[in-house]
Amino acid sequence: MAQGHIYKFTIDKKEKKKVEVERKNQKTGEIETILQNKTVKTPVEFVVKKPSRRIIDEAEAQYAIELSKNIKKGIVTKNMMVKKYADTGIRRGAFRIKKRIG
Numbered sequence: 585m586a587q588g589h590i591y592k593f594t595i596d597k598k599e600k601k602k603v604e605v606e607r608k609n610q611k612t613g614e615i616e617t618i619l620q621n622k623t624v625k626t627p628v629e630f631v632v633k634k635p636s637r638r639i640i641d642e643a644e645a646q647y648a649i650e651l652s653k654n655i656k657k658g659i660v661t662k663n664m665m666v667k668k669y670a671d672t673g674i675r676r677g678a679f680r681i682k683k684r685i686g
Contacts, residue, residue, distance in 0.1 A: 588633055588634050589631050589632065589633055589634065590632045590633065590634050591631075591632040592629070592630070592631045592632070593629075593630055594627050594628065594629050594630070595627070595628055595630065596625040596626070596627055596628075597625070597626055597627075597628045598623050598624070598625055599623070599624055599625075599626055600621050600622070600623055600624075601621070601622060601624050602619050602620070602621055603619070603620055603621075603622045603624070604617050604618070604619055605617070605618050605619075605620050606618075
């Protein structure tokens, strides 16, 4: 894998192309050039690139915006937020989970 690529693969794409075909005329015996439409498989390469730092930061900001919109709409509850942050290991601010002793 090249640097900066997560995954790389190739797929054969079917394309219709005009191809010159030479054939011999049976009546005259001359060689003729004819254009025909043929389906040709051409390899197409797909690459999934590793996101840059800038793209990751923009994605995190967009995620925070969408999450705050859903909280305001009431789609995401406080309990769901507590559970999410407890699963990820982040325990700070308003969603701090206090362990009871005893």
